[in-house]
Amino acid sequence: MQISFWQLRSEQVKESGHEGEMTMENKRNLFGRRQYIVDKRSQIYLAVLLVFYLVIYSLALLAIILGPSALVFTSESTPWAQKVATSREFLSLGEKVVPAVSVIALLLAVHFILITHRLFGPLFRFRRVLRQWGEGEWPRPFKARPKDFHQEVFEDFNKATVSLKGDFGQVKAEISAALAGLQKMESSTAQPEQACQLKNIGQSCQAACAILDKYGL
Amino acid sequence: MQISFWQLRSEQVKESGHEGEMTMENKRNLFGRRQYIVDKRSQIYLAVLLVFYLVIYSLALLAIILGPSALVFTSESTPWAQKVATSREFLSLGEKVVPAVSVIALLLAVHFILITHRLFGPLFRFRRVLRQWGEGEWPRPFKARPKDFHQEVFEDFNKATVSLKGDFGQVKAEISAALAGLQKMESSTAQPEQACQLKNIGQSCQAACAILDKYGL
Structure with missing residues (x-):
């Protein structure tokens, strides 16, 4: 937003x-x-x-x-x-x-x-x-x-948000890696049933990514 | 911790x-x-x-x-x-x-x-x-x-954390869904190459989950 x-x-x-x-x-x-x-x-x-x-x-x-x-x-x-x-x-x-x-x-x-x-x-x-x-x-x-x-309060807040951003950025990186792997599999899969399953998993990962993207992570 | x-x-x-x-x-x-x-x-x-x-x-x-x-x-x-x-x-x-x-x-x-x-x-x-x-x-x-x-500051903080927790809880739910899908595929896959790829993707999702678990999400 x-x-x-x-x-x-x-x-x-x-x-x-x-x-x-x-x-x-x-x-x-x-x-x-x-x-x-x-x-x-x-x-x-x-x-x-x-x-x-x-x-x-x-x-x-x-x-x-x-x-x-x-x-x-x-x-x-x-x-x-x-x-x-x-x-x-x-x-x-x-x-x-x-x-x-x-x-x-x-x-x-x-x-x-x-x-x-x-x-x-x-x-x-x-x-x-x-x-x-x-x-x-x-x-x-x-x-x-x-x-x-209250400078110290804001310093603590900044540290907390930086630390959280680091952690959630890592979550994003892991999901992106999973997504890349899924896409690679999807392109090489010939079975329609498997492709469908991979697509579902990919949608879950994309939904998670979208939320993290909202926060600019 | x-x-x-x-x-x-x-x-x-x-x-x-x-x-x-x-x-x-x-x-x-x-x-x-x-x-x-x-x-x-x-x-x-x-x-x-x-x-x-x-x-x-x-x-x-x-x-x-x-x-x-x-x-x-x-x-x-x-x-x-x-x-x-x-x-x-x-x-x-x-x-x-x-x-x-x-x-x-x-x-x-x-x-x-x-x-x-x-x-x-x-x-x-x-x-x-x-x-x-x-x-x-x-x-x-x-x-x-x-x-x-400063009661209002803490109210705003509480609202923000609840909202964040909701969003990141959803991220966790999506990754858990993806993980469940991956496990289901892994168990039904006979090809060793595909199983290995699925395992890698699963590891990424688990790593993401572990970080979110740390925060109790």
Whole structure:
């Protein structure tokens, strides 16, 4: 089965029926050449986790820095005027801190998504190879981008496919040899019954060959 | 080739020659049943990245909260006594903040490593399957743990292997049919030359069969 790179791409996205991947096709145009979210659920999950960490972290940081002032504020011995002043300080701080740290957290989350692209991007491309393979196209060595994660997985995969291709190529060679022998016999046989038997055997071998040919072995 | 699960495990860790995986064998005992760092370089990289985010974030947060005080401190119009007081405040804050946020950052990094285990753990087990496959053991359907990432990759892999197994099983069936036909002819042939030719063809088919048998097809 001959499917070009781009054909398969859009077909697969449709096939997979993944809501995430569908909308990502649109996002892809936004970002130009590359799409940065290939596994929406997982990547968003990790980015949200990061923001969650930042929230916990900032709450802890604020508790440590502003804790003493808050204690002063809640103490009954503190005069009202000082309480009002402290609460004003807190309010103005909140007004400054919340938007600023939100922007920083958002920027960090976006950067983190770019990083997770190196985790999920190669696997997205790898899935394409697996699908093509399942449809009868023997995979060429899969190469992740230099900075991608999981390089060892793809190396192991490449080794396995090369080893399998070698073995199944040998199967093909043996069947081809058998076929050549059968043809030679068939041409030299005068008995019609024998010729028929040889033809049947040859058909079995040819059917086996056809399957191996499908995978380009 | 029959290799049991645990045999392969330790063998592979040795084979891979990965310094990280070697020491992880020791860590494994520490953690008891599971090992949480399966891809040392990648997981440590992500944890360090998280800590780096936290440092950037806390610097920004501190700049916003303590910035005004710092401005007062550096201004020339501020009296010396106030400057000394502010610097004392800063020092005592630093003494409290640095160890506390270090502990929090460390805890978050450790938690993050547990999360990344769901990213790298299944792929670590997947690599084992790929290696076994390369050595001639056809993979059973690979099942990631329910909370693991990359489930779709393994689904695609399983589909591909099932599809391949079906196709190569058919090759095996065709060759077996051919072999049966050859044996039937061999037994009914009286001519020694023909018998020899049939034997040669049969040997080719048997060799092909042997390779497919190796993979349990």
